[in-house]
Amino acid sequence: MANEKSIILKIQRQPGPDKASFWETFEIPYRKNMNVISALMEIQANPVNAQNKRTTPVAWECSCLEEVCGACSMRINGRTQQACSALIDELEHPIVLQPMAKFPVVRDLHVDRSRMFEDLKRVRAWIDIDGTHAAGPGPLISPHRQALMYILSRCMTCGCCLDACPQVNSRSPFIGPSAISQARLFNMHPTGAMHKDLRLRALMGPGGVTDCGNAQNCIHACPKNIPLTDSIADICRQTTRLALFGSLRK
């Protein structure tokens, strides 16, 4: 650090998808209880770099700022995490910010995660209700089952697990941990289970669950401690059972 009262941020910037990236360093005043977001906001209000040259504010994605919307994922000192819950006091300095590497860069720290929402379509991550008309309550669910479903359902499509996974890259069709875990969630629901084969078949082909290399990075990367490796193992068992006995269940 230049002095005790400032923070140094080294930010990997890129003006657009097909542009070259470069590094820009910022020195901003330190205050107590800052997070990476408030440091980036400081740059917005005074876009001057460490060489004292005017520059543009850094582009990044954010919404809720309390780690529940999943928007502000980025690599902070090499680790993919939410920028809102990355507290300046707990980070090593200087602080290095980079966009996630497994998604196309839109600009600076802003990447394009639309594939994750497409993947939710592929695994039919919804309950096939008959309609929104009055039809009484849903099926009974034990508190025990609800507890696990709730944990799985806290996935905020942030992409940390994909960014950490060695099997996910631009040359691989692997769907990644989060969508597999969503398939497990909907297969656990009594109504969702009526269509579980459709979800499983979507995960049986290329890019499906067998592409997992068992590196187990995802479970450490997930900010919500979702048991992603359990979900992958569980879906593996379900697809195996379907492959072996599916034809008998007709």
Next chain:
Amino acid sequence: MGGNGKKVIVVGGGLAGLSAALKIAESGAQVELFSMVPVRRSHSVCAQGGINAATDPHGQGDSTWEHFDDTIYGGDFLANQTPVKGMCEAAPAIIDLLDRMGVTFNRTSEGRLDVRAFGGAKFKRTAFAGATTGQQLMYALDEQVRRFEAQGLVTKYEFWEFLVPVIDDDRRCRGIVAMSLDGMDVRAFPADAVIMATGGPGLVYGTNTTNSFINTGSAAGACFRHGVDYANGEFIQVHPTAIQGEDKRRLISESVRGEGGRVWVPKDGKPWYFLEEWYPAYGNLVPRDIATRAIFKVVYELDMGIEGRNVVYLDVSHLDPAYLTSKLGGVLEIYEKFVGDDPRKIPMQIFPAVHYSMGGLWVDFGQMTNVAGLFAAGECDYQYHGANRLGANSLLSCIHAGFLAGPEAVKYLSGLQNPTDAVTLLQQAEKRERDANNEWLKKDGTENPYALWREMGNLMTENVTVIRENPKLKLTDEKLLEIKERYENRVGVPDKALWKNQPLVFTRQLENMIALARVVTLGALARNESRGAHYKPEFPDRDDANFLKTTRAAHSPHGPVLTYEEVDIQFIPPRERKYDVEK
């Protein structure tokens, strides 16, 4: 185009927008859904505590009438009673539907939906999914809408910013102009029915709010500036329990008090539970405006904040840690992550923060604004909360209003007689907005839009939140005019790119924020009484004779013009609102 040939534009993909989109798609009409973020990241995910519905699972004698009465009473009788009654009656069926959609609601040992206590209610009627109920409801609706998207009935425009409504000479809505947040291209989209579901304006208060960074209120402000009336803008809810932060205030849910949390400060070396002492009937579960003012009194008047700072304790350390984790895990996790202490062991330190706008775009009982074909639903409408919103009624009002607005918009389309071509009108609006962008990009003044925004936020927080005094409100409006002048003449857009230019977008939003700030401030100045969240020491009592009225602000070149209209009180006669005794 599939479906029945009808098309509705929905702006905003939070609970209200998704609810509307779902009903419209189900009817066979096409939906074009615009959102500045991927809809799954909308602000509704922030709601923690739960959603109210009088299902009376414990046989305590709760009813939709009790829910209705609590909501009207909690809102200090300013809400129109017919729509509120409709919402409370619709609530149990909404919960059933959400349950069928697979929302991971907490369960009783029999496998049914569990309920918890919330502020301003004498019955347990709040269904919840851990401590991230809003997120769980959002996901269920997002998933249902994605199902229709996969079928081709919903087209999403994510990372698109609403700029203006397109309104013809007959005061009918004919479409919108929106801007891509990637390529910054400006386009007009035709539609004879448009639903605004764009959330609240918390960022008018800078970072002193629990709102998400996207909650600028800009879309509603743009509608206001184009002739859509804004009602009860002065009613801004300040939530009593939030944690301080540089970038925002983070909510600590009311459910913490619902599950047994106690608010106190040290007095003579012992905890003083001032809410329990002052309001024995409701204790820690008084409504938000009451709790907020009590905390302000303790901190500012009695000078009894913890260690002389502007904070008080919210304490759950007397409760069983396992119980806390199962019922409040997500909330306590926020405190742990952002403050670093474990609330199971150490009492939390909290202070009030701007949380919710009861006011919003004026709508009729069918959610239509004063512009034909332009509807509003969710926090951006003014309909359901009167002068103060009860906890766990916001998720309900968003879904209910969306469920109402969707079919109403389709009905409106069916009733249209020979709609004329609006191509020229739309082209003109598109060109105007594109030219405006080019003008903005040339602005090279010395005022940074983000710095100006913070200045305005602090001004508003200091003068137009919990305690309101007329001289200060007058001064605030003068300063807002000065900020407006600086904005118009001296702002500089610090980025000239035509790709992902966030500062350009924010600069444009700021213009609408300033307009709404004036609506809030002037509405507060004119209302010489105290009611719900609006409190003036000079006029400490509610004044039904003069102010049992909806404030209705209309735009004019000289600023907001206020008129007042009667409130529908046909079911429950107004009575004094007090929480030291049973109601």
